[in-house]
Amino acid sequence: MTTRLAVIGCGLIGESWAALGLARGWDVSAWDPAEKSRASLPERIIRPLTHLNELHGWPISTAKLRVTQTLEEAVEGATLIQENAPEQVPLKQALYADIEATADARAIIASSTSALTWSSLSGTLKVPERFITAHPFNPPHLIPLVEIYGVDEGTLTRAEALYRELGRSPVRLKKEAVGHIANRLASALWREAVNIVAEGIADVADIDTAMRDGPGLRWSVTGAHMAYHLGGGPGGIRHYLAHLGPSQVKRWQSLGTPELTPELCERLIDGIERQAAGRTIPELENERDRLLIQLQKARQSGRNDHG
Amino acid sequence: MTTRLAVIGCGLIGESWAALGLARGWDVSAWDPAEKSRASLPERIIRPLTHLNELHGWPISTAKLRVTQTLEEAVEGATLIQENAPEQVPLKQALYADIEATADARAIIASSTSALTWSSLSGTLKVPERFITAHPFNPPHLIPLVEIYGVDEGTLTRAEALYRELGRSPVRLKKEAVGHIANRLASALWREAVNIVAEGIADVADIDTAMRDGPGLRWSVTGAHMAYHLGGGPGGIRHYLAHLGPSQVKRWQSLGTPELTPELCERLIDGIERQAAGRTIPELENERDRLLIQLQKARQSGRNDHG
CATH class of the missing domain: 1.10.1040.10 (N-(1-d-carboxylethyl)-l-norvaline Dehydrogenase; domain 2)
Structure with missing residues (x-):
């Protein structure tokens, strides 16, 4: 059975997660409350997919991307639900309530939150055991780190395996902390x-x-x-x-x-x-991304050189 | 006229400086108070020279290396005198007195000091204007940064040009600080x-x-x-x-x-x-150095790619 990733919130972070899922052959469903964000995703996702192709040789295909009209459609049948909403506790908690109403019992609900902690987010969840914080580092498809915190060993182990399938480098916190590591x-x-x-x-x-x-x-x-x-x-x-x-x-x-x-x-x-010196932010980001790809390719070959 | 680099103190830092000078075709004279350090330098220097060859294609040759029996012989006729002695003020100041007694009037005296400031070192010099701190970052032949502080614009400008000839990236401090930047x-x-x-x-x-x-x-x-x-x-x-x-x-x-x-x-x-996990310090250093070479080669090619 193909793994299904649900991406909730399709800004820059969501776009990277969706690209990672597609590049690894997963089914990806994506939803954002903003119509504009939903509509532009299939086009925006080509850029991170191209980066991943260049870096790892992973295929560029949006065939398995499904942008849904509702959160429920996105969440249904998902293995991993990755939430990338703005950093506001009530907003995220409202999403979790909607997610919990539809998600499979074994689905993992993960928040990409950068500034909030597991405890500040998990209070209203019915089954907080399956909720984790999983913070990627910008740009998430080019930086391998995902910082993970949760309270249930089984959930954490399964989450780590999924993130590794996405080519990520999961690092687990022993104790939650603002700003993670x-x-x-x-x-x-x-x-x-x-x-x-x-x-x-x-x-x-x-x-x-x-x-x-x-x-x-x-x-x-x-x-x-x-x-x-x-x-x-x-x-x-x-x-x-x-x-x-x-x-x-x-x-x-x-x-x-x-x-x-x-x-x-x-x-x-x-x-x-x-x-x-006159370079715009997109130009600076492009330079950064080009160098990040080169560096990681070098790091891979450097590591292979000495086993 | 060939540039002459005098390396005073031939430990790890001095060894890197000497390798940089040789790789760029400079005359290099080197002195250390310890006989053992002097005797082992020609053999030790092959390692950084090999790194520089791999990274930049610079030639591996020790033909222009002269290990001298006295500080005076090393300093005579040098354009740049790079001191890499232990971090002790009286010891360094004693060296500067000996250096000043022999050095050409236009020679630059530079300290690789990591922990000491220009003010704490320059007090006993006859001509403090030609003295600078020029701190490299370990391993100095593989990390381009050299942090520079001094008080004379002409000396600083000449020093920066020399370090650039050595392929270094000089960064000038506006105000001295413990630990530089x-x-x-x-x-x-x-x-x-x-x-x-x-x-x-x-x-x-x-x-x-x-x-x-x-x-x-x-x-x-x-x-x-x-x-x-x-x-x-x-x-x-x-x-x-x-x-x-x-x-x-x-x-x-x-x-x-x-x-x-x-x-x-x-x-x-x-x-x-x-x-x-059982790796010795030399093994860890080797891994680091291999990766540093790969990364810099990637960074060079990444920069060339987009001009």
């Missing part, structure tokens, strides 16, 4: 990047260059913890913590928490405009 | 990565996976600031700051500053051991 890290990083601007140490574009040509290049290969293991010399992280731990703690104290004053905001905006 | 960012990121372990949200290996398959992948393409520009929708960072700035500030307040207690250190060490 990745957005907490991104937020911590940006706080200091903003602080460096606020302190007048460097400009926006130079900070971004330093990242891309420096630690950012390494962070797609070596995570934050592993970086300090390899920075500790032959003794690794044990040596690092024993000898440089105290100076790291001191460094932490010297980092800033800037206030986003109107003046600082203007400097950030001005800095981005200089860095963009 | 990149290590401040790395430290801010790791603080939250450690906090996520301390809070029990996720384990070491899962955090690193989330990074590598999530934001880390993007950070080699899109810097911290640009990521929020592209996360702001059609309105970019201006829209983001106006609408999501306050929630970002709230997020910042929710991030942690963990204490590196012995118990937490043991959890970090244990987590790294699980992640390493």
Whole structure:
């Protein structure tokens, strides 16, 4: 039996999920309350499908896409129901009530929520055990990470297997947290990047260059913890913590928490405009996506090289 | 006239600098107070030279490498003197005194220091105008970033041109700062990565996976600031700051500053051991370096693709 993915909310995130399902040969039903969003989906989805074809060789076909007029039609018979609605608790909870009224008993209901937690969303569900948060990272069809939290082992195991079928890299949280893992890290990083601007140490574009040509290049290969293991010399992280731990703690104290004053905001905006140098957001996104595809192809071949 | 690079201190950092100079056809003289370090350099340098050959097609040759018995011989006639001594102010200042006694008047004296600032090092120099900090990022021959600070425009301009000849990406600080840019960012990121372990949200290996398959992948393409520009929708960072700035500030307040207690250190060490899964540090470094080469080749070809 073919797996069926129901995509609820067909903006950028929903579009990526739908493309992933189609590319893996799943049946995909998609619904959005906005007629315009439903109507444009079959055309919009070609772009992520083309990316996935380029990256993995997966087929470009919309034959199994069914855009439905109602939520009920989309949800009926679905294995996995992925909700991508705006980040408003009452709105999402109203959708869950409608979903629960129609969904198969074994269906998994997953929220792509970035900013909300499982506890804040699950309160009104009849069967919260089959509900999970499953946060993808933008652009979701090109970034493998999906951060997962839920309370039922069986649901989590089945969800992880489904996301792996979609070529995703599911990472499970042991305890729910606002911002999950990745957005907490991104937020911590940006706080200091903003602080460096606020302190007048460097400009926006130079900070971004330093990242891309420096630690950012390494962070797609070596995570934050592993970086300090390899920075500790032959003794690794044990040596690092024993000898440089105290100076790291001191460094932490010297980092800033800037206030986003109107003046600082203007400097950030001005800095981005200089860095963009006339390139529009779609142009910048295109450059990003092209490079993300190249990098992942390289990472795949690099990994294959050494087994 | 061939450019001459003097490498003072021939550990891992010095070895990378020397390899870069040789690969670009410069004369390279190298000195280290330790006889063992001097003796092993010609053999050790083959590894970074091979990496550079693979990455850029630069020739593998040690014909222009001269390991000298004294600092004076290394420094004589050098265009750029790159000091890579341990991070101790008196030790470095003693070296600078010896360097100044021999160096050409126009030579640039650059410190690879990671943790010290220009002001803390320059006090005893006779001509501090020609002294700069020029911090590379590990492994220096594979990561292009060099963070530069100094007080003399002419020196800075000449230094940047030399580092560009070495294929580096120099970024100039407007104001000196402990940790320059990149290590401040790395430290801010790791603080939250450690906090996520301390809070029990996720384990070491899962955090690193989330990074590598999530934001880390993007950070080699899109810097911290640009990521929020592209996360702001059609309105970019201006829209983001106006609408999501306050929630970002709230997020910042929710991030942690963990204490590196012995118990937490043991959890970090244990987590790294699980992640390493028996791989030694040289093995992990090899994997990192292979992937860094593949990624940069991909990034080069990705950039060429769209001009």
